[in-house]
Amino acid sequence: MPRVKQRTEALHERGLASAMAVLAEAGVAGLTTRTVAERARASLPAIYEVFGDKAGIVREIFFEGFRLLGAELAALPPAADPLEALRRLAEAFRRFLLAHPMLAEVMFSRPFADFDPTKDEARAGAKVRRIFVQHVRNAVDAGQLDGDPTDIALIFFTLVEGLAAAENAHRLGGSKQSSDRRFRLGVNTLLDGFAT
Amino acid sequence: MPRVKQRTEALHERGLASAMAVLAEAGVAGLTTRTVAERARASLPAIYEVFGDKAGIVREIFFEGFRLLGAELAALPPAADPLEALRRLAEAFRRFLLAHPMLAEVMFSRPFADFDPTKDEARAGAKVRRIFVQHVRNAVDAGQLDGDPTDIALIFFTLVEGLAAAENAHRLGGSKQSSDRRFRLGVNTLLDGFAT
DNA sequence: CACCGTTCCGTAACAGTGTTCCGTAACGAT
DNA sequence: ATCGTTACGGAACACTGTTACGGAACGGTG
Numbered sequence: 001m002p003r004v005k006q007r008t009e010a011l012h013e014r015g016l017a018s019a020m021a022v023l024a025e026a027g028v029a030g031l032t033t034r035t036v037a038e039r040a041r042a043s044l045p046a047i048y049e050v051f052g053d054k055a056g057i058v059r060e061i062f063f064e065g066f067r068l069l070g071a072e073l074a075a076l077p078p079a080a081d082p083l084e085a086l087r088r089l090a091e092a093f094r095r096f097l098l099a100h101p102m103l104a105e106v107m108f109s110r111p112f113a114d115f116d117p118t119k120d121e122a123r124a125g126a127k128v129r130r131i132f133v134q135h136v137r138n139a140v141d142a143g144q145l146d147g148d149p150t151d152i153a154l155i156f157f158t159l160v161e162g163l164a165a166a167e168n169a170h171r172l173g174g175s176k177q178s179s180d181r182r183f184r185l186g187v188n189t190l191l192d193g194f195a196t
Numbered sequence: 197m198p199r200v201k202q203r204t205e206a207l208h209e210r211g212l213a214s215a216m217a218v219l220a221e222a223g224v225a226g227l228t229t230r231t232v233a234e235r236a237r238a239s240l241p242a243i244y245e246v247f248g249d250k251a252g253i254v255r256e257i258f259f260e261g262f263r264l265l266g267a268e269l270a271a272l273p274p275a276a277d278p279l280e281a282l283r284r285l286a287e288a289f290r291r292f293l294l295a296h297p298m299l300a301e302v303m304f305s306r307p308f309a310d311f312d313p314t315k316d317e318a319r320a321g322a323k324v325r326r327i328f329v330q331h332v333r334n335a336v337d338a339g340q341l342d343g344d345p346t347d348i349a350l351i352f353f354t355l356v357e358g359l360a361a362a363e364n365a366h367r368l369g370g371s372k373q374s375s376d377r378r379f380r381l382g383v384n385t386l387l388d389g390f391a392t
Numbered sequence: 393c394a395c396c397g398t399t400c401c402g403t404a405a406c407a408g409t410g411t412t413c414c415g416t417a418a419c420g421a422t
Numbered sequence: 423a424t425c426g427t428t429a430c431g432g433a434a435c436a437c438t439g440t441t442a443c444g445g446a447a448c449g450g451t452g
Contacts, residue, residue, distance in 0.1 A: 003417085003418040003419045003420090003427095003428065003429055003430080004418090004419080004429090005428090005429070005430095006429080006430075007429080007430085027309075028309050029309035029310070032408085032409065032410085033409080033410065033411085034408090034409080034410095043430070043431045043432085044410095044411085044412095044431080044432095045411090045412075045413095045430075045431060045432090046430080046431080048410090048411070048412080049429095049430095053410075053411075054409095054410060054411090105306065109305050109306050110301065110305050110307055111306060111307065111309065113223070113224045113225035113307065114225065118365065118366060121365075121367070147381075151377075151378055151381055154362075154367075154368070154378060155355075155359070155378065155381065155382040155385065158355065158358040158359055158362050158382065159351075159354065159355045159358060159382075159386070161358060162354040162355060162357060162358035163351070163354055166350075166354050169314065169317075170314065171317075171350075172350070181347075182347055182350060182351065185343075185347055185351065186351040186354065186355075188389075189351065189386060189389035189390055190355070190385060190386050190389055191389070192388075192389040193384075193385035193386055193387070193388040193389030193390075194385055194389075200400090200447090200448080201399090201400070202400080202401075203400085203401085228437085228438065228439085229438080229439065229440085230437090230438080230439095239401075239402045239403085240402080240403095240439095240440085240441095241401075241402060241403090241440090241441075242401080242402080244439090244440070244441080249439075249440075250438095250439060250440090
């Protein structure tokens with residue numbers, strides 16, 4: 001056996017941590033293979049061996065983002081009222097996007113021309129989707145909402161994500177109050193529409 | 197007076213047409229200053245003089261997209277029922293995004309790290325926004341919807357855009373029927389929620 | 393017609409990406 | 423000590439955005 005490998009799983013983890021940090025600090029434009037390599041104190045080819053290509057780095061960020069989001073949503077304290085729980089779910093989602101704007105771009109926008117998550121997406125967002133569906137199902141079972149839980153969850157999620165993205169882009173009004181009000185108005189109105 | 201200028205408004209228009217064609221055919225990744233210049237039969241510096249930088253090209257595409265969308269929405273035949281008109285507006289918006297997926301990415305996603313449309317956006321999307329607000333106002337005046345037309349229009353637009361984007365990304369279901377059904381369910385349910 | 397000054401043009405270069413080749417060196421076995 | 427195997431990273435490649443600058447075109451002038 002020749003020399004011992006350095007381009008291991010440990011480097012992969014260090015590289016992902018570096019990539020997350022670079023993304024948060026320097027944004028999408030600052031995330032280059034070289035900046036990731038430097039921050040991980042690794043050579044450029046080492047990063048390439050561990051991630052394959054730049055799309056591989058973005059893919060890992062994408063997955064990590066959904067892991068973080070899933071964990072945060074799963075950790076929400078239970079609410080007695082299923083509808084109230086759905087509202088809190090929306091608020092938690094919104095907080096996550098506001099707290100991690102760059103990460104949110106990678107997760108819900110397509111800032112890198114390569115990396116088309118069409119296939120991976122299903123697995124990455126599975127947990128988040130399951131949480132939304134479960135919350136909706138609770139409300140349906142409680143007789144508060146009417147319809148197919150999967151349909152409702154999908155539409156609810158789409159509105160919440162759109163509103164949160166709009167808020168991040170300051171399209172929901174300049175002040176905190178107006179975006180606050182509009183976000184809640186949208187969420188509550190859609191839930192009203194699905195109400196029995 | 198020395199030689200006659202070639203880098204004129206005419207080249208600007210030819211360049212924009214080239215950029216639109218390149219974007220539609222080769223996608224975001226294929227839109228480079230060189231491909232635009234080649235297609236416009238112009239030199240690279242000529243394109244730069246006319247557009248400033250690459251962000252300038254993207255900006256023009258962005259504006260042109262909203263012009264096209266605005267014209268298409270404005271040309272919709274009038275409907276007697278304001279609610280039905282809103283539904284048709286949503287469908288027309290959806291058709292536009294399905295017909296111009298690459299253009300839609302530039303307009304509603306952020307595929308280029310530079311070009312932050314935060315400021316231009318207001319002017320570019322003004323007409324489209326006005327159409328949505330006007331349709332909502334009609335429904336409010338007719339006593340079919342209840343609330344501030346601007347708020348309702350903003351939320352309605354956000355849902356429609358989100359659903360259309362989800363459909364483009366095949367997140368609304370595999371078959372045409374299921375995405376069709378979910379799109380309409382979402383639109384109708386939100387309108388129900390805003391109904392008087 | 394020859395010259396000139398102004399203005400414009402596009403070649404060719406620069407810097408910064410993503411990506412990979414290949415010479416070098418480390419390591420265990422002999 | 424030597425060797426064969428393997429891993430490592432400097433340095434290069436291709437392609438992008440961007441621009442400096444030498445030279446050409448054009449109207450005016452003698």
